[in-house]
Amino acid sequence: MRDPFNILVAGVGGQGNLVCGRVLxxxxxxxxxxxxxxxxxxxxxxxxxxxxxxxxxxxxxxxxIPKGEVDIxxxxxxxxxxxxxxxxxxxxxVAIISQTKIPTVDVNNxxxxxxxxxxxxxxLNKLCKQxxxxxxxxxxxxxxxxxxxxxxxxxxxxxxxxxxxxxxIIRESLQSIFGSSSANIVAFDExxxxxx
Amino acid sequence: MIDSKHETIMGGNEAIARGALEAGIGFxxxxxxxxxxxxxxxxxxxxxxxxxxxxxxxxxxxxxEAAAGASWAGVPALxxxxxxxxxxxxxxxxxxxxxxxxxxxxxxxxxxxxxxHSSSNEQDSRFYAKAAQIPLLEPxxxxxxxxxxxxxxxxSQKYEVPVLIRSTTRLxxxxxxxxxxxxxxxxxxxxxxxxDLFNVPAxxxxxxxxxxxxxxxxxxxxxxxxxxxxxxxxLDVLIISSGISRRYSQEAxxxxxxxxxxILNLVTTYPLPRRSVVDALKKTRRVLFSEEINPFVEDxxxxxxxxxxxxxxxxxxxxxAIPTFGEMTTDVMQGAIANLKNIKLDKRNKIDSYxxxxxxxxxxxxxxxxxxxxxxxxxxxRVGDKLVVAGDIGCYSLGVFYDRAxxxxxxxxxxxxxxxxxxxxxxxxxxxxxxxxxxxxxxFHACIPGLINAKHKNSNLTFVILDNETTAMTGFQTHPGAxxxxxxxxxxxxEEIIKAIEPDFYARSDANNIPELIDLLHSTINKDGLKVLxxxxxxxxxxxxxxxxxxxTYFRIDEDxxxxxxxxxxxxxxACPAISWDKTMGHPVILDQLCxxxxxxxxxxxxxxxxxxxxx
Numbered sequence: 001m002r003d004p005f006n007i008l009v010a011g012v013g014g015q016g017n018l019v020c021g022r023v024l025x026x027x028x029x030x031x032x033x034x035x036x037x038x039x040x041x042x043x044x045x046x047x048x049x050x051x052x053x054x055x056x057x058x059x060x061x062x063x064x065i066p067k068g069e070v071d072i073x074x075x076x077x078x079x080x081x082x083x084x085x086x087x088x089x090x091x092x093x094v095a096i097i098s099q100t101k102i103p104t105v106d107v108n109n110x111x112x113x114x115x116x117x118x119x120x121x122x123x124l125n126k127l128c129k130q131x132x133x134x135x136x137x138x139x140x141x142x143x144x145x146x147x148x149x150x151x152x153x154x155x156x157x158x159x160x161x162x163x164x165x166x167x168x169i170i171r172e173s174l175q176s177i178f179g180s181s182s183a184n185i186v187a188f189d190e191x192x193x194x195x196x
Numbered sequence: 197m198i199d200s201k202h203e204t205i206m207g208g209n210e211a212i213a214r215g216a217l218e219a220g221i222g223f224x225x226x227x228x229x230x231x232x233x234x235x236x237x238x239x240x241x242x243x244x245x246x247x248x249x250x251x252x253x254x255x256x257x258x259x260x261e262a263a264a265g266a267s268w269a270g271v272p273a274l275x276x277x278x279x280x281x282x283x284x285x286x287x288x289x290x291x292x293x294x295x296x297x298x299x300x301x302x303x304x305x306x307x308x309x310x311x312x313h314s315s316s317n318e319q320d321s322r323f324y325a326k327a328a329q330i331p332l333l334e335p336x337x338x339x340x341x342x343x344x345x346x347x348x349x350x351x352s353q354k355y356e357v358p359v360l361i362r363s364t365t366r367l368x369x370x371x372x373x374x375x376x377x378x379x380x381x382x383x384x385x386x387x388x389x390x391x392d393l394f395n396v397p398a399x400x401x402x403x404x405x406x407x408x409x410x411x412x413x414x415x416x417x418x419x420x421x422x423x424x425x426x427x428x429x430x431l432d433v434l435i436i437s438s439g440i441s442r443r444y445s446q447e448a449x450x451x452x453x454x455x456x457x458x459i460l461n462l463v464t465t466y467p468l469p470r471r472s473v474v475d476a477l478k479k480t481r482r483v484l485f486s487e488e489i490n491p492f493v494e495d496x497x498x499x500x501x502x503x504x505x506x507x508x509x510x511x512x513x514x515x516x517a518i519p520t521f522g523e524m525t526t527d528v529m530q531g532a533i534a535n536l537k538n539i540k541l542d543k544r545n546k547i548d549s550y551x552x553x554x555x556x557x558x559x560x561x562x563x564x565x566x567x568x569x570x571x572x573x574x575x576x577x578r579v580g581d582k583l584v585v586a587g588d589i590g591c592y593s594l595g596v597f598y599d600r601a602x603x604x605x606x607x608x609x610x611x612x613x614x615x616x617x618x619x620x621x622x623x624x625x626x627x628x629x630x631x632x633x634x635x636x637x638x639x640f641h642a643c644i645p646g647l648i649n650a651k652h653k654n655s656n657l658t659f660v661i662l663d664n665e666t667t668a669m670t671g672f673q674t675h676p677g678a679x680x681x682x683x684x685x686x687x688x689x690x691e692e693i694i695k696a697i698e699p700d701f702y703a704r705s706d707a708n709n710i711p712e713l714i715d716l717l718h719s720t721i722n723k724d725g726l727k728v729l730x731x732x733x734x735x736x737x738x739x740x741x742x743x744x745x746x747x748x749t750y751f752r753i754d755e756d757x758x759x760x761x762x763x764x765x766x767x768x769x770x771a772c773p774a775i776s777w778d779k780t781m782g783h784p785v786i787l788d789q790l791c792x793x794x795x796x797x798x799x800x801x802x803x804x805x806x807x808x809x810x811x812x
Contacts, residue, residue, distance in 0.1 A: 012555065025205050025371060035205065038370035040313065047773055048557045053370075060337065062443035063370035066451065066526040079553065086549050104555045105771050115551035126547050145789075 004057035005164040006065040007157075010084035011050050011076030012102050016150035019177065020074060021052040023154060026173040027165045028056045038063030047105070049080050056164055072162065073128065074153050077102050078120045085127040093128040094162050096195075098149055100137050132156070132195065139190050148187035151178075155191025167192055206374045208367040211338045212305055213238035215345030216274045217246060218377045219303070222384065223266035224250040225259035227641065228670035229278030230314035231368040232307035236276055237671070246379065252673045255608070255641040256281035260288050260304065264358075267300035268393055269386045272349055276305040279321045280607065284642070286324055292358055293328040294395045294402035300384065301353035303345060305361045307368045310488045311523040314365075316589065316606065318521065320489035325360045325466045329406050331413050332360045332466035333422070336442035338372040340422070340463060346377075347422070355409045362465075364488045366523070367440040410467050417464035418471045425476060426458025433457040433536055434480035434508070436473075438465050438493050441486040441524045448529035452539055468496050477501060477508055484532060485512030488524045511536060557594055561774040562736035562792035564707035565592045565662055569601040570770060570800065571713040572631070576601075578718055582628040584618060586611040588643075590635035591669045591735075592662050598771070602633070609634070609642025612659055616646055619655030629721040630657040637667040637675040639690055650726050651697050658721050659699075662707065663690055664733040672738050680742075691730055700725030707731040710799040736792050749793055749808050751786045757805035758783045770800045 009020045021037040028035035038053040055061035068090030075081025075097030085095060099117055107114045117133075124131045136152050151174060158167035171188055178184040206214065213235045216224065226236040236250060243250040249266075253259035256277045263273035277285065282304075289304075306324070309315040325332035333348055335341040341363065348359040395402045417423070426434060435457065437445045442461045449457055460476040462469070477483065477497075485494040491513035498514070501507050511517035517532050518524075534541050559566040572595075576583045587595055587602035588611035595602035604614055615632035634643050639661050650657060665679035666672045674681065676688035694702055701723050705716050713731070720727045760782045767777045767784045774790035775797060786797075786806075798806045 021371075029203070029205055029373065034373055036370060036372045037205075038366060040369075047555070047560075049555050060372050060443070062447045062526050063366045063440065064444075064525055066447065066530065079555070083552055083555075086547070086552065103776055104553060105558045105773055106553060106556060107777075111768075112553040114553065119551050123547060123549075123551060 001056075001164045002071060004055045004061040006070050007054040007056070007072045007074065008065055008070045008084055008088055009052040009054070009074045009076065010080040012080055013048055013050050015050070015076045016147065017050040017052045017076065020150050020154060021054055023170060023173045023177060024054050024165065026176065027170045030169050030173060031165055034058060034060055036060050036063055049083060051084060071164070072096065072157060072160075074157060076149055076153060078117060079104070079114065082120050082123055085124055089127040091129060094130045094132070094160065095124055095128045096132045096134065096153060096156050096160070097124070098134050098136050098153060100146060100149070134191075134194060136191070140187060143186050143190065144183045148184050151184040151187040152191035155188035156195045159192040159195045203373040203375050205371050206338055206342070207234065207369065207371045208335070208338055208341045208363055209234035209307070209369070210238055211341035211374050212276070212345060212361070212363065214374070214376060215342035216303075217242060217379050218342070219346035219349040220272055220380045220382065220384075221274045221349065222248050222271040222382070223263060223273040224248065224275070225253045225262040225273070226251075226276045227253055227256045227259055227281055228667055228673040229281050230670060231309055231365045232276050232278045232281070232305065233670045233673070234368070235305060237673075239274070252667075252675065254676060256285040257288055260285040260292070263302055264288070264292050264297065267302040268298035268389045269300065270298065270384050271300045271386050272353070272384060273300055273302045274305065274345070275302065276307070278315065279306060279308045279319045280315060280317065282306045282321045282324055284608065286327075289324060289328050289358065291395060293330050294399055294406055295393050296356040297352055297358050298356060298390060298393070299353060301349045302358045303348045303352060303361060304358055305363065307363045307365070308489060309365050311365075316593075318489060320492060322362055322466065322492045323490070328358075329410055330357050330360055331410070331464070332362060334362050334439040334463055334465050335367060336437070336439055336461055336463060338367075338374045341367060342374055342376070344422070344463070351413070355413060357406065357409055362439070364439055414467040414470060417467065417469035420464050420469060422463035423469055423472055424459070424461045425472065426460055426479070428456070428458045429479060431456055431458050431480040433482045433484055433533070434476055435459045435484045435486050436462065436476075436493060436497060437486040438462045439488055441488055441529075444524055444526045444529045445486045447526045448533055451526070451530055452533055452537070454533055454537060457533065462493060465493055466496070468493075468500060470500060473497055473500060474504065477504060478506070480508050482509040482511060482536060484517065484536060485510070486518070486524065486529055556597055558771065558773055559591070559594055559598070560736055561772055561790050562734065562794035562796070563591070564664070564731070564733040564796075565595070566598070566770070566772065567707050567710050567713060567796050568592070568660070568662060568731060568733075569595050569598045570710060571717050572601050573599055574714045575718045575721065579629055579721070583721070584628045584630050586614040586618065586630065586632045588612075588632075588634040588638050590638050592633060592635055595633070599769075607642075608638055609646055612643045612646035612650065615657040615659065616650040616653065616655045619650060619657040620653065622656060631721060632657060632659045634659070634661055635668075636661060636663040636665060636677050636690060640676050640688070644693065647697055647728075651699060655726060656724060658727040658729065660729045660731060661690060662731050662733045664735040664738065666735055666738045668735040668738060672741065694728050694730065699728040701727040702730075704730045704732065707733040708794065708796065710796055734794070736794070740792075747793060747811055749810055750788060751791060751793065751795065751797070751806055751808055753784050753786060754805045754807050755783055757803050759803055763803065766797050766801055766806065770797060772797055
């Protein structure tokens with residue numbers, strides 16, 4: 001594993017960015033590593049963008065990932081994934097993004113047009129080494145709701161060969177937050193099976 | 197937080213709260229403000245278990261005065277607040293420094309917000325340490341954030357001066373591993389006050405005595421284990437860092453694999469540990485300053501270096517090597533070091549970001565502040581745009597983004613204060629109607645003197661209080677007028693205060709009823725004199741937190757009534773996030789997952805196309 005290994009979680013307030021950070025930080029500590037998690041959540045309650053920076057290493061790193069240094073980008077929302085990638089992605093960034101859009105207020109009033117998924121993925125491919133697009137809507141609606149997207153994407157990340165943390169340990173950390181019978185665990189398992 | 201010797205993941209604010217418990221504080225008074233709020237929230241959670249007194253005071257000045265009272269009586273006290281809060285408390289602080297804190301000890305924690313993520317400015321509060329001549333400590337790690345609180349309290353107890361700890365957003369709101377210590381057995385007891393707790397008739401002697409204490413404190417800072425010196429003897433560049441900037445500096449050196457560069461990290465930043473700094477300056481050819489917001493340490497070091505024989509080259513905010521505004525980052529430090537060392541940084545290929553669109557902040561679905569600003573917009577049209585809205589600080593500050601419904605927005609309580617002045621200008625030809633807006637927590641914090649001034653001076657204005665009965669912006673802290681009160685607290689009703697001031701006109705109305713709201717607002721601003729409207733408002737987040745919403749009805753668009761693209765009033769003007777425009781269908785849709793069934797949009801649609809239906 002690179003030291004530091006950098007994971008950036010991008011989403012919209014209410015999508016559970018902070019929980020992703022908590023789970024991965026706990027899993028890192030359980031793996032004997034030193035996590036540092038920086039959240040930008042001042043706007044989270046009012047529909048704004050939320051970023052969670054996770055640094056994992058043998059020492060404490062700074063709370064923000066330097067530009068270009070992201071190893072894994074977890075995009076809970078396509079537009080927010082692009083926003084984060086434009087600022088922080090680099091040559092070794094692997095992006096895992098959910099394709100389900102959350103419109104902005106400006107999109108609602110037609111001032112701006114929400115870019116097409118194809119355009120977003122096209123830009124992400126230019127910015128990142130690899131882009132993995134998840135279509136989680138059907139699965140998550142069946143399990144409960146899109147609120148569990150954060151657990152689903154953590155499962156997908158844990159199953160990647162590039163994951164710095166074992167799938168099993170991330171799952172245990174998720175269980176310690178939600179309890180073992182939570183639908184979030186089902187969402188996590190579904191997510192882990194989608195990436196091979 | 198788990199009580200153990202093992203390392204625990206803690207946020208900066210959580211670490212400060214834990215540090216306060218390990219310091220043995222008995223009293224904490226505070227007013228909520230991002231990024232400082234969690235310190236007091238956590239202490240409130242532990243208040244009963246550890247038998248400490250914790251309160252959300254009415255404002256930061258009262259909080260600091262209350263904390264000083266405790267300290268004077270021998271009870272160790274903590275007073276956390278955000279940057280702007282210290283402005284409010286500063287009048288008392290610049291007297292308390294001379295009077296002294298008594299034996300209890302008093303630690304003030306101020307959390308600055310570089311870049312103003314959640315603030316109306318980006319102020320550097322360290323200047324209050326210099327203005328008040330009190331010691332200043334800046335933690336640079338989560339562990340220090342915790343461990344500095346007991347150290348600060350001992351320092352305050354020994355010298356009887358208030359001690360200021362300064363954090364910034366990225367330390368307060370990031371998390372890392374911390375080794376916890378024990379919470380001590382209580383050794384203090386509240387006792388009688390000294391009889392010299394005032395500065396008159398000779399404040400200048402009190403000033404002299406304070407400066408004497410600071411001289412001694414500077415010497416103890418020289419011996420301090422908190423500051424870390426560079427290991428190297430001969431340096432090309434010495435970085436002098438403070439706070440979280442230390443981490444950015446370390447990482448920038450790592451990324452550039454720079455040689456002959458070391459860090460002097462200062463935790464005791466005021467008064468400067470003069471000998472340590474001078475020793476470090478002698479070992480280097482150049483100095484680069486790494487700190488957040490203003491060149492505070494930079495200026496102190498520069499003025500200290502004037503007396504040296506060989507002054508190194510200084511680079512920092514004063515020379516433009518470091519940006520003079522915004523947040524510190526690893527990238528900023530990397531750029532500054534690369535410039536000094538003539539290293540060429542790999543420029544990443546910029547790709548077009550033209551497809552990126554902004555995601556602006558907005559009122560939550562069901563928030564009645566939107567209803568109020570909708571009414572303001574309608575009334576503004578009715579009076580031919582001759583309306584000034586003097587705004588205030590809270591969720592409703594988002595009114596600046598909502599069709600620019602708010603004209604001014606500065607400090608807590610400033611809306612009514614500004615309005616009292618504007619309300620006198622008719623004699624000079626000012627012909628707009630004046631509306632001041634504030635929330636309930638802000639009303640108690642800073643609006644009452646302004647309102648009394650308006651009454652006394654017969655100012656011609658309308659003051660609207662958006663009363664959702666909680667401090668919504670910072671996470672639902674209680675305040676004197678809050679609906680939910682602790683059993684040991686007594687509710688103070690805003691309405692009774694207004695009535696006691698006897699405005700020329702007073703009315704109370706429901707912010708959920710938009711048509712009534714528009715008419716009331718319009719008729720009120722047309723009256724002469726001081727008018728006050730108390731609007732019963734709703735914070736949907738607070739309601740959902742206490743009482744999860746049970747959906748009995750839902751709302752839908754009646755496609756036969758909706759005229760689609762020709763109108764767009766509900767989507768583009770009212771702009772509730774739960775109403776979305778469906779291009780393919782050619783009419784708006786209500787997003788069931790977001791809608792909270794407030795029904796406000798029904799009155800907004802001029803075509804009666806929004807219908808309420810019962811859930812089957």
